[in-house]
């Protein structure tokens with residue numbers, strides 16, 4: 001973080017902040033609908049967005065509608081379904097290719113026999129992607145993988161990505177990195193230095209993109225990562241967002257967040 005401040009000639013750096021949702025802004029829960037969203041989270045994110053001139057977006061595997069529901073009444077710029085869906089900062093919703101939508105429906109439909117046999121599995125069909133959750137039946141991971149592989153074989157435009165107790169099918173050419181780079185071409189993100197915070201495998205694309213653009217990836221929790229910085233947990237993410245705000249709005253615009261607080265650490269393995 002200190003080098004970003006140095007790059008800005010000692011002034012508060014112009015940052016664009018991107019965060020993942022599940023496992024980063026909220027704790028992981030037993031099912032997708034059971035997440036506990038703190039009552040003040042929307043207000044805190046609204047403050048962060050304002051402090052960074054609205055250069056703040058959520059980049060998630062969730063559908064945009066889910067993020068809107070969890071953060072109501074806040075409507076942030078969001079990339080959903082791992083980048084397949086995107087709502088720009090000006091509110092424009094980019095249309096999804098009809099072929100992608102119908103392929104995702106077909107992949108979801110092909111899961112019916114497995115779901116009938118194992119009702120403990122959770123299917124999360126999305127506009128443009130599909131998630132098959134096995135958190136309630138970890139022993140079925142291989143069966144889920146095989147079923148999803150068979151279903152996506154008929155749709156070569158889709159690729160499988162693993163997540164936390166989930167296997168997801170998403171359209172090739174979309175990932176969190178492509179979403180971050182798309183935002184960075186637009187106002188109010190353009191010209192700023194990106195920071196991407198995430199906890200999962202699919203967030204690696206976001207870390208890479210942020211770092212390619214001269215910014216920083218921040219990985220939440222343990223595990224191999226290409227992110228340059230690491231943060232411990234969701235509570236620390238809230239503290240980091242508050243801390244970044246203080247850099248911009250506080251009296252000590254040259255404060256060095258990485259050195260002054262224990263919430264960020266350099267990663268040892270890239």
Ligand SMILES: O=P(O)(O)OC[C@H]1O[C@H](O[C@H]2O[C@H](CO)[C@@H](O)[C@H](O)[C@H]2O)[C@H](O)[C@@H](O)[C@@H]1O
Nearest residue numbers: 021022028029030031032060061062164165166
């Ligand atoms: O990119 P993210 O915002 O991290 O979203 C990734 C997936 O998160 C959700 O699933 C995960 O969180 C659930 C709730 O904590 C948990 O029950 C599940 O096991 C996790 O995989 C969401 O349901 C998916 O659609 C997202 O793609």
